[in-house]
Amino acid sequence: MPEILMPALSPTMTEGKIARWLKQEGDDIRSGMALAEIETDKATMEVEAVDEGKLSQILVPAGTEGVKVNTPIAVVGDMTATVKAKSNGANGHAESNGAAQETRTEHDDAPVVVPSSRPAPPTPNGSAPAAQYVEKTCSSFVKQSVREALRDGMAEEMRADAAVFVMGEEVAEYQGAYKVTQGLLQEFGSKRVIDTPITEHGFAGLGVGAAFAGLKPVVEFMTFNFAMQAMDQIINSAAKTNYMSGGQMGCSIVFRGPNGAAARVAAQHSQCYASWYAHVPGLKVVAPYSAADAKGLIKAAIRDPNPVIFLENEIMYGQSFDVPDDRDFTIPLGKAQVMREGADVTITAFSIMVGKALEAAGLLAQEGIDAEVINLRTLRPLDVETITESVRKTNRLVSVEEGWPVAGMGSEIAALMMETAFDDLDAPVARVCAKDVPLPYAANLEKLALPQPADIVEAVKKVCYK
């Protein structure tokens, strides 16, 4: 008999909660009828029947959490029934920009399939070993998702400094397009948590002006893809004005939001901007990996008197890590972290690619190759010292990034190693990057385009001549 499968209701959803069943066993169901409510990482959605039949058996009872996408949740008799998602009214969609991502998860008659390019995260929820990921000075930890860590980091800084405010599209009443600003409106009110119109160029410039006026704006871009609309204000106004004013016009502002590929949203919504921003003097550029990174770095970014580009990753938002239970916990900008010590080869990575690098390091260990993995954390200023020190030890370097190869972070790191560690290198620096194409939509092509652990393993073997 046909099964109803747990649907993927957002591009990055891997599991969800059956909030309640709206139909019971034995009920007749018709096309368009709401069957159940499902809580995703972003919203509560209704699941509708597509075809007609009888709900013969409920396999997953209401209240069950962590139901993986594609798990059978009910059985339908008589006729084939599949499901499609419909937004709950309370979370109605803005039919534009990134909010529209939620609406393109309808599955109609097609079987619900998890994009194969989204393998289980390298550190699945709740299993990240604490000591490996955070500064060793902390003694107690709480388990948090990257999303929660970002929110708490912002909230703590807002409590500490009345000049800090958050603005962006859907950050307040909607609670954040990706729920990163959840609860901030309730605590800090509409004066400090501000919904903007869809007007990136305008509100980026307005934020710069507010920073010149002495405030400390945290400007959220729904994704950094939309920040291209605001590029002039970020580069010409935020980054350059202090220099052009002889030091009078500091601009203490954070531009933050998800960067890089999400899942199955195609080229215009999937780009890594790390090397774009890292190119610009006057900016600092940060890319956290873990929840601890996210919290420690967002706090440091808000406190920094300079414009900071804070590149998050949508796929990481739902992943949990141990975070130091300490209000004063910050991570200094400009410092990389050695995540895994090794003797044979150095792998540098940032953001989501740190997880891929760790995964690759695990695979390499099975083959007797001992890889050192560096989480860059800050891309400008780059921690050249830590990279160089590692290369002096391992004599080999593989740079991993989700961006394109041409003029990428890897190009810069390779050039720097020529300058600082040429005599220490036993092999040319290798780069693992996105393929040099706009990111395709098709699941198989998307996977081919983005760096995978196997690509890292292959590059490492190459530089190790194995």
Add this chain to the structure above:
Amino acid sequence: MKAARKSAIAVPNGTARKTPRMPSSELPLDDLKQLYHDMLLIRRFEEKSAQLYGMGLIGGFCHLYIGQEAVVVGVQAVQKKQDTVITSYRDHGHMLACGMDPGGVMAELTGRAGGYSRGKGGSMHMFSRERNFFGGHGIVGAQVPIGTGLAFGHKFKEDGGVCLVYLGDGAVNQGQVYESFNMAALWKLPAVYIIENNRYGMGTSQARAAAGELYRRGEAYGIPGRQVNGMDVLAVRDAAGEVLAGARAGKGPAIMEMMTYRYRGHSMSDPAKYRAKEEVEKMRNDHDPIEGLKARLLKMNVTEEDLKEIEGKIRVRVNAAAEFAQTSPEPDPAELWTDVLVNA
């Protein structure tokens, strides 16, 4: 109100600003003379700048304000201390009207260490936090969202200030201007958008570049606009007094379209072949803001001698500024690396 602003270096201004809410028809003679002084200072300063440019002492782009003096002087006469000012790259007049030191401005034009940006900004990029002058921005229209952010800051901090956002008739066709209008109107920000319509965006006349009337560009957002004779400093002053009071009282943003004219080319390298010489001559002869006020003063018991005395003092100051701009040293090579970031 009394201490509205004092110039860093002996600009004898201030009197006009003691009476910002008084209609111009009732202004004391000293205030009128002050307006005359402030406009003439800009005129002579710009003429000297042109001279230094011709001598190769000023490089790059240099956009002169000659002809438009009544706009900034009229508005600044009713400005309050806490108000902020931002404009584009035709900015020398705004800086002098804000009370910035002419020597520091001119030394920036010559790229010297004594300049407001220590020689690293040049003509288009100067700032004075002390005078609440926020630039001096080189990208057409970019100052408009920034100024809207300064207005946001006034409202956030509840400091009673208004941001005066100057833009040209060319900038009004930039999309970010309307993004700013929308947010300023939505959030009732204390911003006054002052469009200096000098009829040409570089070489393209307003008629060839902009549809409709510029003062009505805010209508769809509910932003009131008015057109003002920008060649008459008293008309500017009176209109600005009303508009600023409204913005200060929480009525939200407003637009003022100042009908003005630049006598010189867009920049020093522009021969201005896109307009007839007669057009320029007619504006100079019949509508010059300084001559207009001068004629008025002469009818009010002010003598040619009095005005010559004012002019003489201005010449001394401008010559001193030019001297400073040529003798101030070039920036130390170490200055190349400073101010990229603020030290945390």
